[in-house]
Amino acid sequence: MSDFEPTIIAFVCNWCTYTAADLAGTSRLTQPPNVRMIRMMCTGMVDPKYVIKALLEGADAVLISGCHPGDCHYINGNLKARRRVKLLKEILPRFGFDQRRVKLTWIGASEGIDFANTMNELVAEVKELGPNEVRKQMVI
Amino acid sequence: MATTVKIPIKDQNLVSSLQDFFKAMLRDGGINGLMVAQHLPTKNSVMPTLVTDPDKLDTADPLAPVFPINAAKVVSKLTRKPLGGKVAVVLRPCEIRAFIELVKLKQGRVDDVVLIGMDCLGAYSNVQYPDFAGDNGMEATLRFYRNIQEGKGTACDGFDVSPACKACEHPIPENADVLIGLVGVDLKDHLLAKANTPRGEELLENLGLSSTSEPEKRGKEIEKLVTERLSYRDQMFVETSEATADVGKLVSYLGNCVNCYNCRVACPVCYCKECVFLTDVFDHEPSQYLRWAKRKGILKMPTDTVFFHLTRIAHMSTACIGCGQCSNACPNNIPVMELFRTMAHYTQTAFDYVAGRSLEDDPPLSVFREDEFQEVVAKSH
Ligand code: SF4
Ligand code: SF4
Ligand code: FES
Numbered sequence: 001m002s003d004f005e006p007t008i009i010a011f012v013c014n015w016c017t018y019t020a021a022d023l024a025g026t027s028r029l030t031q032p033p034n035v036r037m038i039r040m041m042c043t044g045m046v047d048p049k050y051v052i053k054a055l056l057e058g059a060d061a062v063l064i065s066g067c068h069p070g071d072c073h074y075i076n077g078n079l080k081a082r083r084r085v086k087l088l089k090e091i092l093p094r095f096g097f098d099q100r101r102v103k104l105t106w107i108g109a110s111e112g113i114d115f116a117n118t119m120n121e122l123v124a125e126v127k128e129l130g131p132n133e134v135r136k137q138m139v140i
Numbered sequence: 141m142a143t144t145v146k147i148p149i150k151d152q153n154l155v156s157s158l159q160d161f162f163k164a165m166l167r168d169g170g171i172n173g174l175m176v177a178q179h180l181p182t183k184n185s186v187m188p189t190l191v192t193d194p195d196k197l198d199t200a201d202p203l204a205p206v207f208p209i210n211a212a213k214v215v216s217k218l219t220r221k222p223l224g225g226k227v228a229v230v231l232r233p234c235e236i237r238a239f240i241e242l243v244k245l246k247q248g249r250v251d252d253v254v255l256i257g258m259d260c261l262g263a264y265s266n267v268q269y270p271d272f273a274g275d276n277g278m279e280a281t282l283r284f285y286r287n288i289q290e291g292k293g294t295a296c297d298g299f300d301v302s303p304a305c306k307a308c309e310h311p312i313p314e315n316a317d318v319l320i321g322l323v324g325v326d327l328k329d330h331l332l333a334k335a336n337t338p339r340g341e342e343l344l345e346n347l348g349l350s351s352t353s354e355p356e357k358r359g360k361e362i363e364k365l366v367t368e369r370l371s372y373r374d375q376m377f378v379e380t381s382e383a384t385a386d387v388g389k390l391v392s393y394l395g396n397c398v399n400c401y402n403c404r405v406a407c408p409v410c411y412c413k414e415c416v417f418l419t420d421v422f423d424h425e426p427s428q429y430l431r432w433a434k435r436k437g438i439l440k441m442p443t444d445t446v447f448f449h450l451t452r453i454a455h456m457s458t459a460c461i462g463c464g465q466c467s468n469a470c471p472n473n474i475p476v477m478e479l480f481r482t483m484a485h486y487t488q489t490a491f492d493y494v495a496g497r498s499l500e501d502d503p504p505l506s507v508f509r510e511d512e513f514q515e516v517v518a519k520s521h
Contacts, residue, residue, distance in 0.1 A: 048451070048454035048455070049416070049447070049450075049451040049454065049455075052447060052450045052451055052454060053447060056387075056446060056447055056450070065520075069510055070510070076508060079508040079509070079510065080505075080508055082508065082512075082513050082516060082517065083491075083504065083505055083508050083513065084454075084505070085513075085516045085517075086490065086491075086513045086516050087454060087458070087487060087490070087491075087504075087505070088454065089516055090486055090487050090490040091450070091453055091454060091457070091483060091486070091487060094381065094384070094385075094483065094486060095384060095385070095386060095387055095390050095450070096385060096386030096387055096389075097387075103518050104516055104517050104518060105517065105518050105519075105520045106517065106520065107520045111520065114520045114521055115520075117520075117521045118518075118520045118521060121521070133386070133387070134387045136388075137386065137387045137388035137391060138387060138391065138446070
């Protein structure tokens with residue numbers, strides 16, 4: 001398709017997905033440069049406003065990724081994150097955002113290959129979706 | 141079987157008859173205080189007052205078609221710690237529902253209060269009411285109800301109740317300890333007082349009022365009122381969704397917003413003690429503004445307007461009870477209530493939640509289960 005290179009903001013938890021990303025790196029798996037990672041202690045810390053801000057600033061997608069249910073280091077932060085993603089997927093599409101621009105995944109610390117594959121797939125999917133129109137509509 | 145009694149109407153005066161009822165309640169109802177809206181010397185406004193002396197109820201008028209604040213906020217102040225006495229609070233249904241949300245957010249307690257709810261036929265905006273009331277608020281209240289009894293509805297002297305009230309499908313305070321009933325009641329003769337809880341029973345038992353039962357037609361009239369309001373509400377949802385269907389439209393919807401945050405201050409369920417939008421998180425570096433401006437060559441100031449409203453929707457739409465105080469407080473006539481109620485409808489439906497219904501329902505963002513909402517989790521490979 002086009003030469004559109006999406007910008008994807010990823011909020012990843014320190015203990016699982018960030019460790020998986022590290023592993024993918026040390027295993028020299030290819031990863032797209034489109035994903036800007038923000039390391040959080042837990043996905044339970046991702047306030048909905050972080051996601052809203054990223055999308056309003058023109059991010060083409062936002063990923064939240066943490067430990068599998070049962071593995072969260074703070075017991076249930078990831079389950080809170082899941083409710084918040086449910087909420088955002090209810091709100092944002094009503095203002096014209098494609099709900100596929102908000103993603104939640106569980107990627108455990110040892111799943112480096114999964115991490116690399118998931119990122120590659122996400123970038124491909126967002127390329128397909130095209131740029132976030134908000135860039136045109138917002139004067140911040 | 142709930143106790144239902146008659147509050148007699150004397151001299152065809154709803155307002156003074158209700159005052160007599162409250163005086164008796166303060167003397168003989170086993171309470172230490174009563175919170176009720178009063179005109180005070182201003183005459184053309186009302187404010188909640190906390191009264192301990194029955195002789196200080198001569199301007200009490202909870203039926204005045206106005207509520208400058210959602211009084212759930214002041215009941216929350218009264219109840220965040222033990223109050224050292226029992227207080228009956230006279231509230232509108234939306235005030236009770238907001239208080240229920242606050243109690244669930246640990247910003248109030250029900251222990252020391254008896255909730256007295258009144259059937260609510262709606263209220264004029266803070267801006268309109270003084271013009272309607274003129275210099276005699278209590279007389280204006282009587283005019284408002286006379287108009288309704290004559291079948292002319294809530295529009296009176298060229299004023300009408302706010303869109304929030306027209307769209308409110310909860311005119312009856314079902315979850316009050318004592319309900320004061322007007323709809324379908326012969327207001328020439330009496331008002332209804334119905335105890336829904338043991339606390340409510342206690343309050344009414346020593347007032348020497350004669351017992352009665354709900355008039356037949358009350359159920360039907362309530363149904364009619366709710367149907368009208370639901371149809372107004374649903375139309376409002378459609379129009380508001382259309383008017384904000386993409387970010388471009390939302391930007392123009394909020395075009396006159398000056399970031400004063402009055403809507404947030406007036407909102408009874410905007411529960412944060414310190415709003416992040418007022419912290420130094422939003423005191424951006426001056427150079428940041430220039431960088432933002434450079435991206436498109438133009439930046440609207442003040443910034444963060446759409447961000448503020450979307451964040452408020454994310455943070456509290458699941459608790460919105462539709463009181464309309466946000467619109468009431470907006471200096472620039474932005475239809476904020478319409479936006480919040482519409483979004484609240486969708487988010488509350490998504491979590492199968494009705495804000496303000498009951499202390500038993502957990503607020504959607506305070507509970508979570510291992511086994512739910514799998515559909516929002518994408519597979520990783
Ligand atoms: S958002 Fe508006 S309508 Fe909803 S509870 Fe707050 S003030 Fe009332
Ligand atoms: S009260 Fe009106 S102008 Fe002030 S922040 Fe709210 S919507 Fe904007
Ligand atoms: S620590 Fe990883 S999601 Fe909570």
